[in-house]
Amino acid sequence: MMKYKLLLSFSFFWCFLLFAQSLKAQEIEILLKGGHVIDPKNEIDAPMDVAVSGNTILRVAEHIPEESARRVIDVTGLFVTPGLIDMHAHVFHGTQPGPYIANSFRSMPPDAFTFRTGVTTIVDAGSSGWRTFKQLKDQTIDHSRTRVLAFISIVGEGMQGYLHPQNLNDMDPVLTAYRINEYPDIIVGVKKHHYRGPDFTPVERAVEAGNLAGVPVMVDFGGHEPPLSLETLLMEKLRPGDILTHTYYSSPRRQGGVDENGQVRPFIFDAQERGIIFDIGHGAGGFQWPQAIPAMEQGFWPNVISTDLHNLSMNGGMKDMNNVMSKFLNIGMSLSDVVERTTWNPAQALQREDLGHLSEGAVADIAVFNMREGDFGFMDARRTAIRGTRKLETVLTLLDGDIMWDLNGIAAPMWGE
Amino acid sequence: MNRKLSRSGKTGVSDKALHGRPFFMTLFLMGMLTVQLSAQPYDLLIKGGHVIDPKNRINEPMDIAVNDGVVAKVSADIPATDAAKVVDATGHFVAPGFIDMHAHVFFGSTPRNFADGSYSVAPDNFSFRAGVTTVVDAGDSGWRNFPVFKEQVIDPSRTRVLVFLNIVGHGLRGDPYNNNFSDMDVEKTLSMIQQYPDIIVGSRIGHIRQNYWEPFEKAMEVAQLADMPMLLECNLPELELEKTLASMRPGDIFAHAHQTGRRSLMDDQQNRIYDFVNEAREKGIIFDVSHGGTSFRFSQAIAAIEQGFYPDTFGTDLHFNSRNSGMKNMLNVMSKFLNMGMSLEDVILRATWNAATALKREDLGHLSEGAVADIAVFKINHGNFGFVDVRGYRMDGDRKLVAELTLREGRIVWDLNGLAAPLWNE
Numbered sequence: 001m002m003k004y005k006l007l008l009s010f011s012f013f014w015c016f017l018l019f020a021q022s023l024k025a026q027e028i029e030i031l032l033k034g035g036h037v038i039d040p041k042n043e044i045d046a047p048m049d050v051a052v053s054g055n056t057i058l059r060v061a062e063h064i065p066e067e068s069a070r071r072v073i074d075v076t077g078l079f080v081t082p083g084l085i086d087m088h089a090h091v092f093h094g095t096q097p098g099p100y101i102a103n104s105f106r107s108m109p110p111d112a113f114t115f116r117t118g119v120t121t122i123v124d125a126g127s128s129g130w131r132t133f134k135q136l137k138d139q140t141i142d143h144s145r146t147r148v149l150a151f152i153s154i155v156g157e158g159m160q161g162y163l164h165p166q167n168l169n170d171m172d173p174v175l176t177a178y179r180i181n182e183y184p185d186i187i188v189g190v191k192k193h194h195y196r197g198p199d200f201t202p203v204e205r206a207v208e209a210g211n212l213a214g215v216p217v218m219v220d221f222g223g224h225e226p227p228l229s230l231e232t233l234l235m236e237k238l239r240p241g242d243i244l245t246h247t248y249y250s251s252p253r254r255q256g257g258v259d260e261n262g263q264v265r266p267f268i269f270d271a272q273e274r275g276i277i278f279d280i281g282h283g284a285g286g287f288q289w290p291q292a293i294p295a296m297e298q299g300f301w302p303n304v305i306s307t308d309l310h311n312l313s314m315n316g317g318m319k320d321m322n323n324v325m326s327k328f329l330n331i332g333m334s335l336s337d338v339v340e341r342t343t344w345n346p347a348q349a350l351q352r353e354d355l356g357h358l359s360e361g362a363v364a365d366i367a368v369f370n371m372r373e374g375d376f377g378f379m380d381a382r383r384t385a386i387r388g389t390r391k392l393e394t395v396l397t398l399l400d401g402d403i404m405w406d407l408n409g410i411a412a413p414m415w416g417e
Numbered sequence: 418m419n420r421k422l423s424r425s426g427k428t429g430v431s432d433k434a435l436h437g438r439p440f441f442m443t444l445f446l447m448g449m450l451t452v453q454l455s456a457q458p459y460d461l462l463i464k465g466g467h468v469i470d471p472k473n474r475i476n477e478p479m480d481i482a483v484n485d486g487v488v489a490k491v492s493a494d495i496p497a498t499d500a501a502k503v504v505d506a507t508g509h510f511v512a513p514g515f516i517d518m519h520a521h522v523f524f525g526s527t528p529r530n531f532a533d534g535s536y537s538v539a540p541d542n543f544s545f546r547a548g549v550t551t552v553v554d555a556g557d558s559g560w561r562n563f564p565v566f567k568e569q570v571i572d573p574s575r576t577r578v579l580v581f582l583n584i585v586g587h588g589l590r591g592d593p594y595n596n597n598f599s600d601m602d603v604e605k606t607l608s609m610i611q612q613y614p615d616i617i618v619g620s621r622i623g624h625i626r627q628n629y630w631e632p633f634e635k636a637m638e639v640a641q642l643a644d645m646p647m648l649l650e651c652n653l654p655e656l657e658l659e660k661t662l663a664s665m666r667p668g669d670i671f672a673h674a675h676q677t678g679r680r681s682l683m684d685d686q687q688n689r690i691y692d693f694v695n696e697a698r699e700k701g702i703i704f705d706v707s708h709g710g711t712s713f714r715f716s717q718a719i720a721a722i723e724q725g726f727y728p729d730t731f732g733t734d735l736h737f738n739s740r741n742s743g744m745k746n747m748l749n750v751m752s753k754f755l756n757m758g759m760s761l762e763d764v765i766l767r768a769t770w771n772a773a774t775a776l777k778r779e780d781l782g783h784l785s786e787g788a789v790a791d792i793a794v795f796k797i798n799h800g801n802f803g804f805v806d807v808r809g810y811r812m813d814g815d816r817k818l819v820a821e822l823t824l825r826e827g828r829i830v831w832d833l834n835g836l837a838a839p840l841w842n843e
Contacts, residue, residue, distance in 0.1 A: 094526045095533070095569050105573050109524075109535065112542045115741050139526045143535050289841035315545050315831055377835030385835030405741055408803035409811030415715040416810075 029053055029401065030411075031069035034076035035368065040340035041082075041347075041357035050080055052364045055401040060358050073411045075368050078395055081339045082356050083120025083365030085346040086321050088218075088245055088281040088306035089113075091148060092127035092136045092158070101127045101159035103135060106311045110146040113309055115405035117321040118367030118394040121355055122146050123346075125218060125245070125281070125308070126153035126191025130172070130179035133158075133187070141186065145404060147365070149350060151191040151218050152179060154206040165194040171205045177212035188350040189243075193220040200228065203237050210242070216349065218243040218279065222254025230255040231267040240275025243349060246286030247278040247302050248295060249381075262294040269300065277349045282318045282381065283308030289380045296331050304349055305341040317379035322369075322392045327378045330388030335371070368396035459484045459500040460827060466506030466794060470513060471766035472773075472783035481511060483790040486827035491784055504837045506794055509821055512765045513782050514550025514791030516772035517747050519672055519707040519732025522578060523557030523566045523588065531557045531589040533565060536737045540576040543735055545831035547747040548793030548820035551781060552576055553772075555650055555672065555707070555734070556583040556621030560602065560609040563588075563617075571616060575830055577791070579776060581621035581648040582610055584636040595624045601635045603642075610643045618776045619643070623650025623672070630656065633664065645777065646670050646703070654679045659693045667701025670775060673712035674704040674728045675721065688720040695726070703775045708744045708807070709734030713753075715806045722757055730772045731764075743805035748795075748818040753804045756814030761797075794822035794836070 030052040037048035037060060049064040050057065066072045091110045094103030101107055110122045128136040133152050141148040153159060156170045164170065180187045190213075192206040203219060210217040221233055221244060234244065250256025257268045257278075272278060280287060280302050295301070305328060307313065307321050318324060325338050333341075347356030354363065370393045377385045397405035406412060459482040468479035468491065480495040481488060497503045522540045525533030540552050558566040563582060571578045584601045587594040594600065610617045620643070622636035633653065640647035647669045653661060658680065665671065677685055682694045682704075698704065706713065706728045721727075731754070733739065733747050744750060751764050773782030780789065798817045805811050823831035832838060 093524075093539075097568070103526075105524075105539065105569070108542065109538070111737070112538060112740060116745075139528075139535075143528050293841070311539070311541060315541065319546075319833075375834075377833075377838065379832065379835040379838045380841060383832075383835075383838050384841035385838040386841055406805060407745075408801075409743075409805040410803065412803070412805050412809050412811035414811050414813075415719075415806060415808075 027053060028058055028064070028069040029071060030398070031064055031066065031072045032075045032080055032366070032368065033064070033066065033072050034074055035078050035080035037080045037358065038336050038339045039082060039358040040336060041344040042359060044358070045336045048080070050358060050366065052366070052398065052401050055364055057358050057360055057362045057364050059360060071411070073396070075396070075410070079335065079369040079371065081118070081367050081369065082343040082358050083367050083397065083399065084118045084321060084342045085121040085123065085350070085356055086114070086119045086306050086309065087123045087304050087346040087349065088125045088279055089122045089309040090127050091122060091124045091140050094135070094139055100161040101310065102132055102157065103139070108309055108311060108314065110140065110144045110148055113314070113320055114146040115397040115399070116394060118369060118397050119321050120147060120365035120367070120397065120399045122148055123188065123350065124148060124150040126151045126193055127159050129153040129156040129158040130175045131156040133179055133183070137183070137186065145399060147399070148186070149188045149352070150186055151189040152176060152187055153191045153193060154202055154209060159193060162194060165202070166196060168201055171202055173205050173208035173212060176209040180209070180213035180215055187215070188352065189215040190217045191220070192217060194223060196223050196225055198224055198226055198228070200233070200237050203233065207237065207239065207242070210239070215351065216241050216243055216277070218245055220245050220281070222249070222251060224253060227253050227255065231265070234271035234276050235267060235274070238276055241277065241349070243277040243279050245279040245281035245308070246283070247280055248288055248291035249286045250288060250291050256291050257300060258291045258294045264295055264298045264300045272300070272303075277303045279304040280306050280324065281308040282306070282313065282324050283310070284312040284316055284318065285381045287317070287381045289384060289386060292380070293331055296333070301333070302341060304346045305338065306346070317381050317383055322394055323378065326376070326388065326391045329390050329392070330378060330386060364398055364401035366398040367394060369393065370395050457499055457501050458482070459489055460502065462495055462497060462500035462503045463506045463511055463792070463794065464495070464497060464503055466509045466511035468511045468784065469762055469765045470784040471762060472770040473785055475784070476762050479511070481784060481792065483792070483824065483827045486790055488784050488786055488788045488790050490786060502837065504794070504822065506836070509794050509796050510761070512548070512793045512795065513769040513784050514793050514823065514825065515548045515747055515768040516551040516553065516776070516782055517544070517549045517733050517735065518553050518705050518730040518772045518775065519555045519734045520552045521557055521589070521734070521736040522552055522554050522570060524570055530591055531736070532562055532587065533569070538735055538737065538740060539570065540574045540578055543740065543746055544576040545823040545825070546820055548795050548823055549747050550577060550791035550793070550823065550825050551579060553579045553618065553732070553776065554581065555648060555732070556581045556589055556623060558588040559583040559586040560605045561586040561588070563609055563613070567613070567616070575825060577825070578616070579618045579778065580616050581619045582606055582617050583621050584632055584639065589624065596627060598629070598631060601632055603635050603638050606639045607642050610639070610645070618778065619645040619648055621648040621650060623653065625653055626655065628655035633661070637664070640669070646775065648672060659691070662693060662697040662702060665697070665702050668703065668775070670703040670705055672705050672707040672732065673709070674706055675714055675717040676712045677714060677717060681717070683717065683720065688716070690721060690724050690726050698726070703729045705730045705732040706750065707732040707734040708739065708750050709736065710738035710742055710744065711807050713743065713807050715810055715812050719757055722759070727759065727763070729767060730775055731767050743807050743809070748820060749804065752802070752814065752817045753812070755816055755818065756804065756812065790824055790827035792824040793820060795820050
């Protein structure tokens with residue numbers, strides 16, 4: 001009997017613990033109070049509070065009471081958005097001598113550039129191929145706090161220099177699709193890059209792999225001898241949902257979207273209409289004011305804003321995600337349009353609709369920005385500048401509900417108190 | 418410049434001069450003039466800035482001309498026509514490129530490791546955007562893997578990387594390597610130092626968790642033989658602090674000046690700097706901030722400053738863990754001291770000339786004519802800022818340093834707002 005009583009009281013205690021646990025699960029751990037929320041997916045662009053519980057968004061609403069939260073962070077005067085997605089970067093850092101992009105010093109460790117600019121998800125743009133992807137995963141992805149997704153190159157070796165991508169024998173759609181299916185949570189698409197031949201073969205192979213695996217293709221176009229038609233690529237070769245990167249780039253061997261007279265080529269609008277995604281991919285060469293400014297004026301806007309981060313772009317005109325976003329703020333794009341192109345648009349393009357928004361239950365990846373006013377300058381990849389008056393600054397970044405960046409200690413208690 | 422020349426050309430050619438010898442004479446003279454004017458003596462002129470160069474005791478508006486990678490002239494008014502490129506630095510401060518005395522930059526692909534590993538960072542990711550042109554690695558490599566470090570990081574980096582060589586042959590490779598006494602070879606360490614005198618600036622000891630003086634003595638022996646400083650890095654907690662400081666020579670460097678616990682330089686209960694610490698300081702031991710992820714507390718730093726104990730240099734202790742927490746970057750560390758009451762000139766002194774002298778690299782850290790043109794052009798932003806220490810506590814401040822333009826050996830390696838860039842449609 002004694003034993004039975006003990007058992008009974010123990011099970012009561014156990015039920016109480018479970019109950020307490022469930023209460024705790026509903027508790028607001030972090031409340032971002034007083035900010036202006038921009039969440040394009042949910043069409044929110046208004047003063048709102050954001051409550052985080054565990055690693056998810058609990059609620060986005062006006063006036064969530066402070067008493068209900070364990071920790072309140074005052075974000076008055078600041079903008080609160082979903083954590084940014086940088087859809088084009090090179091993060092396959094490593095130690096291969098004579099490096100290009102894959103497993104090299106030219107690629108960047110993600111955490112050095114992400115959280116300080118509000119980025120919570122970074123996408124490697126094909127630095128690895130089906131043969132080298134596992135090394136990217138071992139070396140970078142598994143040891144980064146940043147969420148890392150990846151396009152894999154249609155070239156099995158990935159981006160190993162200028163000769164490898166000429167080798168049509170190393171572009172296997174079936175093996176590429178196998179690798180993608182093996183890591184569906186990480187690999188989001190196929191990349192085609194730096195092929196110089198006079199034909200669309202690598203694009204066709206990439207699209208074939210994309211069809212087999214059900215993922216989009218990202219194309220870095222140009223450099224063909226003789227040049228190939230951009231119109232054919234966009235209107236015939238690529239599928240709706242496929243991505244052209246380095247949108248505002250033009251060279252003798254890569255037709256720009258804006259022609260020599262500063263006019264957007266008509267087929268560009270048709271291509272955007274049929275669902276081609278135009279990605280910025282700023283980089284050290286892929287962004288030119290003479291393309292960007294007329295294009296913006298004539299209504300040819302990018303779908304996605306991204307950095308093409310690597311060690312040649314990081315200290316030049318590109319710098320970081322906030323700098324690239326601020327460029328668009330200063331050439332006629334609204335803040336909510338900029339945020340859409342760095343959150344919900346890339347999430348959709350990557351078929352990762354779990355990311356890029358602040359819906360209840362979504363993962364708590366959140367960025368908080370300050371809009372600085374003043375006299376600023378912004379350089380393109382060729383180091384010519386525009387002047388501007390507004391610049392974004394990342395004040396706070398949350399990944400999975402954890403504070404990963406706090407520029408001014410707004411989440412920190414005062415010392416000596 | 419060209420416009421000016423053509424204008425003077427017009428007025429110079431008189432009707433009379435168009436006839437006979439005087440005409441050719443004039444042409445000849447004009448030709449000479451053109452050659453002289455078009456061969457502008459300077460590549461780059463930083464004009465209108467406020468120069469702070471503590472070594473040369475300059476703290477006033479000055480122009481700086483750069484040519485062939487070196488500082489060619491520092492003077493109150495250098496004509497804009499003398500340079501191929503002019504940067505208007507009005508409203509900016511101009512200082513020698515900053516020296517980060519303490520960082521971990523043996524970046525590589527070994528997980529969870531400083532030596533050739535992911536705990537270290539690539540120098541160029543953090544340096545130029547913070548006005549830093551020289552970073553000093555705090556012992557990630559030893560004699561065994563220094564050549565790998567050099568090939569993998571030092572050579573391909575644009576930042577100047579100097580190195581304290583770990584007394585442990587494998588460098589900072591974690592346990593059990595760090596505590597392997599048989600891998601502490603004086604001769605081999607010394608020989609590596611002598612092979613690379615332009616890169617290696619001293620020996621380093623740290624991360625030893627045993628109560629033996631042998632590693633310390635070996636690192637010291639190397640430093641003595643090489644006539645270089647020894648860097649004492651964090652955690653020789655088993656050795657008594659007073660004896661440790663007494664065993665160090667003038668010029669040796671003590672890292673993590675504002676730590677608590679067994680390595681604290683002050684009596685934590687009374688917040689009072691120990692007398693023997695002040696004595697060590699007087700003797701000439703260098704105290705470096707080495708902020709990092711665990712070694713900077715406002716409670717310590719502010720109490721120290723109140724007692725007149727200023728750190729000598731501003732090592733960041735940059736690594737995977739400090740970069741995104743309270744430390745952030747060199748300018749954030751410098752801004753902390755600015756807001757704790759240190760004058761701007763004193764802050765710059767610690768980030769430039771103090772570091773250079775501590776490293777016995779007196780070729781660096783100043784803007785003397787003929788010195789390498791490593792230059793930081795920066796601004797002070799005014800506003801409401803917060804700064805966080807390693808415990809997660811905040812101090813508010815109203816000033817923050819921003820790197821606008823950084824030159825490394827005369828080349829522009831960072832230009833935040835396109836200060837040196839032409840407008841796109843001009």
